Amino acid sequence: MTTRYRVEYALKTHRRDQFIEWIKGLLAVPFVLYSQPTGILNPDAETVTRNSNEAHRRYAEILRDVEHMIDDHIARQNSHNTIPSKLTMLVPTAGPFFTRLPLEAAFKYQDSRRHISSRRYVCPSFNDIRLTLNSAQAMAVTSGSLQLATFDGDVTLYDDGQSLEPSSPVVPRIMDLLRRDVKVGIVTAAGYTTADGYYGRLHGLLDALAASPDLTHRQKRNMVVMGGEANYLFEVDPDAGPSRLRAVPRAEWLTPEMAAWSEQGIVALLDVAEAALRECVRSMSLPAVIVRKDRAVGIVPSDPSIIIPRESLEETVLVVQRILELSALGERAERTIPFCAFNGGRDVFVDIGDKSWGVTVCQKWFAMRDGDPDGMIRGENTLHVGDQFLSAGSNDFKARSVGTTAWIASPAETVELLDELVMLMDREKKVEAN
Structure with missing residues (x-):
């Protein structure tokens, strides 16, 4: 019972x-x-x-x-x-x-x-x-110094499953942050291995950056895309071709802790997660298929027109998360290889790493690129904006451990938050001038 x-x-x-x-x-x-x-x-x-x-x-x-x-x-x-x-x-x-x-x-x-x-x-x-x-x-x-702003993708920059179009009011506001020398990171669960996938989701912003006459070349490169939570890093480069993105080899940006994650351990963790997902599909008769990637595994609807009930997605997240935590492999992997099980709204995925690692990579990457190989942008100078901050099955939650956060519920709220940030930055500048 x-x-x-x-x-x-x-x-x-x-x-x-x-x-x-x-x-x-x-x-x-x-x-x-x-x-x-x-x-x-x-x-x-x-x-x-x-x-x-x-x-x-x-x-x-x-x-x-x-x-x-x-x-x-x-x-x-x-x-x-x-x-x-x-x-x-x-x-x-x-x-x-x-x-x-x-x-x-x-x-x-x-x-x-x-x-x-x-x-x-x-x-x-x-x-x-x-x-x-x-x-x-x-x-x-x-009131301090905002140096890095990171953003989730779906529901934060654009509607769930959509893309960042040129007409989006988010585009000029992110460009305004870059104009103020604030670095920008798009830290998304979307796990594309090539630049084309991210260009498809972010083309409105990437094209606007490349065409902007008032942003310097360095300011245009002050934006990165971190995909798959913390698995694929792309640097914005207007000269990189149609995608405007340059893939950064993993060896150049892995932190020492991430470099210690073994490929064997990653595969083993994903095997356990895949078995748990298959059991959820079977036991709840979900109209879903398994999708396995090199750094993630998940379930998606077997037909794009199908909507899996939210309760079923939530149950799947909690079951898979619990199995990974309680299994002997999960106990070992949790100490050495972090994972994130989350409800994406239409699907469920388990990714290697989580957004705390994705934001940390952005903090370290910009510091290293600016000539400080051992430094990083501090948590108090970082703001992560996302829509999923509940304690279970929400992939922005872990970002709270490495920087300040803002919890929004729609792209419209992101626009309001960015307007508020600019207003406060202008007010702070006036105070300093006086």
Whole structure:
């Protein structure tokens, strides 16, 4: 019999971000106290304003308190204090923070846009808090020095399964980052072994970069594509032919840790993953076929018109991930060869490595190319933008361990975030000038 514990874990826990849920719970109290959902259609305007102002004040106070708890958490993690921070005790899943987060200021900004404090029937939501955290992170990286911005592909730069067209509003905004000497990395799960596949997905941006008259040759080359999570590196080169991309030999960019991953171990790990995927296809009668690549294995619909239910994809991810973790091979491989099992929306794949390694390669590659072979762009100077940050089956989640992150839900939100970044960078420049 399926226990209630298993139902709660399998269907809910892995679909939540505990930090955001905790903040959401904190904000529920002032919402209940000051929302005044009386059912009156036209309440007194003065009362409405007073309640909205009071709710705003209380929300801001709570987020300021959380901000201070994060400050304490950062101080303890940087001093390697063995005594857990208050935040860790309250939210055990809270990971490392690379910058402090000005949550109070970020909330005031988002409240001016989303009018959170004025709502009487809908309390501060997951998305309200997610976007507030994004704004806080944008404020933090621009008050320091943003050197590297990395992006997921599907749902982040373009709609799922689509490509980055010349008309996309994302294109001029990424070019503006390059114009400001911010390096850019597209870190995608798409595992093409040649440049043509990535050109097909990114042609709007790559063609615009090649044709741009105001970007220097070096600025145009300040963008790379890391494919297959962390397996194929391509450098943008306007002189590289129609694809605008130059494949970088693996020996030139592998980190020492990645170079230690044996080919035998990679093949063995993928064999276990493939067997688990085949069993999922059999046991759930999935209309899917196995796809095996040199650094990945997955299932895709047997017919492009078929849509596999999300629940089946989620189950497959959790089963394969668990089998790899519990098997003797998985225990050994987890220490030496990282893997990422994730739900791609229409398919499920297991890749060698994960996006923490992909972002790390970008950090090291640009430092090495700029003359510092032993250096790397630091986590506090890196921002990774993606749409999958849940703890299981979400391939952007691991990027949190190597840099700051922003969690978006659509390409339109990416555009809004980039506009916010540019606004903050311009404001910071004015402050420095004065």
